[in-house]
Amino acid sequence: MSVRTVPSGTGPFRAIGLAAERRSPENPDGAEIRAALTPAGVAALVRHGCAVAVERGAGTALGLPDAAYAAAGAALQDHDALYRDKDLVIKLKGPAHRDLARMDPGSTLLCMVHARSVPERVAVAEEHGVNLLAMEEIRECPERLPDALLRARLAMRAVLGRAPDPPGDLALAFTFAEAPAGASTGLAAELFGALQYAARCRPAALRVVGSPALARGAFAVPCAELVALARALPAARVDAYRASLPVRRFGRRRIHCLHETGRAGARFGVGLALRRCHGPAAAAGLSTVVLGYGNVAFGALDECLRQGVAAVEVLTRRTALRPAVRRHLATADLVVNGIELAPRLRGRHYVITDDDLGTVLRPGTVVVDLVGGCPGNRTPVQPVVSSTSPLRPCVVRAGVHLASVWGWPLLGFARESAERYSAQIVRLLLEDEHLADGLATAPPGVRRALVAGPAAARCGPPLPGPSPDVALSATLNG
Template sequence: MTAALGPAMRSRPFHRIGLAAEHLSPENPDGSEVRVALAPAAVSALVRHGCAVAVERGAGEAMGLSDALYTAAGATVETRDALYRDKDLVIKLKGPAHHDLARMDPGSTLFCMAHPLSIPERVEVANACGVNIVAMELIRECPEVLTDSYVRSRLAMRDLLAAVRGHAAGDLSVALIGFSDDAFGGLQYAARRRPRSLRVLRSRPAAPATVTVGFGELEEAAARIAAARVAAYRDRRPPRPYGRRRIHCLHETGRAGARFGIDLALRNGHGPQAPDDLRVCLLGYGNVAFGALDECVRHGVREIDVLTKRATRRPHLLRYLRSSDLVINGAEQPPAVRGTRYLVTDDDLRSVLRPGTVVVDLVGGCATNRTAVEPIVESTHPSRPCVVRHGVYLASVWGWPLLGFARESAERYSRQITDVLLADERLIDGLAGATAGILRALVAGPALGLRPSSQPMALSATL
């Protein structure tokens, strides 16, 4: 049981900051994780704020960020042993090895991707040592933030679907042509209307679907929506208490997983020889699935079936699984049904999926925190990204962006972490006045007493 925080410790802002390097750990057993949580520019921002920042020797080396760049930003360079001691806050991308965590001072705080459901031992060690853990992956917008571009895209899609006369939304088969970064809201609106089918095509089909929408057409419709209508939309729909993750690289995760799956499906010698021959089905339509969709279109995949809740019900789902060369799971299920409800089952490997089919899981998990793909119990790692069972290739890499997007994802993480520390959430001011979004992500340590009893701990399985 953890001891209560004293008044001085509760009110103390974070001043002595340590930036740790990645080493072998429960989440990094093969040493493939080499990214660093903060770039030199982020360290410089912390130093200007008045923080004393120490960086572990060689922390950014694999990203081309030398110790000299960090010292030029105002940091000191320390050994691994020293880095975890005498710090108020230690920042690390993935959770550290348990013996590193045990080096930290009681009452100090670790800020990392903690994954408490997947690695509960880390929480046990932290509680025993009196160390607080704030899990980066569990911090969410508080309240939800919907950008103007997202709202306009949703409204534009609603207008375009409403213009199809004589059909209820659930009777429509919708085809979206091309891809646009600003079309996320429109895609989600179409998916949530539970159409008969939802496809993303590289070009317009010879035999049009019931309604065919080009992403360019959607952007034009969105541009015509007046600011007053966007404001009215917000007035009618108050933001939810919590929105999407604040620290993530879900788009890069989706792109990396889809790229790996496409390349594997083409080189395994079981069928398609070119991207436009691939049959791809995508389970889910959230941020990580949108990244996978982006990569499929970039690669020249001719047709992607986006499976909504309606399409993932059996026997509808079986039809897609039987005909697909590549199945990409981007659907993250609620914690209550993980391990009891699956979209792709063990039986599907034997009797539904054809030999040579590639199944890519973008969500990830482990034996204590299952994904929607039953055959995948433990996530793989970049050094051995896939396994084969019954002739089906299964991949669920812990750290997908390492396969092609390491630098981009590290830069995104650095910007987002800096924002959480110094901007909206002001985590740098300490845990005493932390926002509700931060307190939901507090998963271990004596500061747990700061979280109101009505405030649940956030839960997530996403990599």
């Protein structure tokens, strides 16, 4: 294993370590089993010329043996050695503070930092001169809108143009000729953009149903027709539409598994709702509400339909406002929250309040919070103060089941999410942002995510505002 040679942390990353997930503030009971890089990801870095060390056992619980990492060209190291003599250490969840303190001054840690939830981590990094790069804060720069998203917007705009009333006066129902329950492919990518466009029009109601018969007088949007229309649009029209849009400096998160998060949370929620003593016998009978229409909420919607839920109410900014939201909460068997509040509203505004327990929400209702929170960064679900563990995902208050797991994909999508993270990290290092060349040449979408260390002063501005997806509790010991 070669010794790193760049004390400032701004030069190329040549000596890279992959740390195993151990007990830490985010992982107090050791439930996290994923590895940030798969053997395929390690092999790509080795081919690039990086010397990669992998902590022994890093992927064992996920079915990725040490032998597979060794075959990919990695050196295997013990825990104590892994954090030393590295330009870059990669980890999924933030490490215990004692492990961060082991790192050499000027080295860089790439992980889910969650600085507002675990502020002690930033203080330790500053004390030891370690560059802390928040994986969850890295963004596209500039924003890059996929063709499927733009096609979906154009198609939805054309469909709404045929509606008898303005979009804001409509009750919209996305309909399927047959319920997509059990479909292995899930919802088409175009449907995300169409649903998001429709939601931003602030309709009177928005639901997704497994049969046109369930539209119940709403303006029906046949999903098959919508997807066909989107895919048939000429490329020139899509390009012209893209050219007409303002280019935002920062776009989507570069490293995430939001869809898997939504799917895992919804799968857990459906299962729990069906196990209630007085609940419906089949998923089709569940009265289901999804709050929000972003990536994580769409993942939840996707999984609800795969599980056989017949109709899902999707609450937009208009219908999620109080007191209107109370009407939906009062009849729901399953509520899935995908709404992330602006930083200025956290701890001040709630979509579901403590008072809703026992007065609006019925005993036995299941509330799944996909956003998560801690005392310093509250979720829009006021009864959720701190996120729960995958080993103990649910608590009950006033008869209402509350689940807000900090690692939702561990409940059914551990391997898929690990593979997704690995592929995204490799692209970040070697392809799109070329982060392997060092922090000094990193683009603004990476530099904005530097939250501590000597390179933060040299390479970029402070973190702009609280982390948008804090899902951890700063009260846990690490």
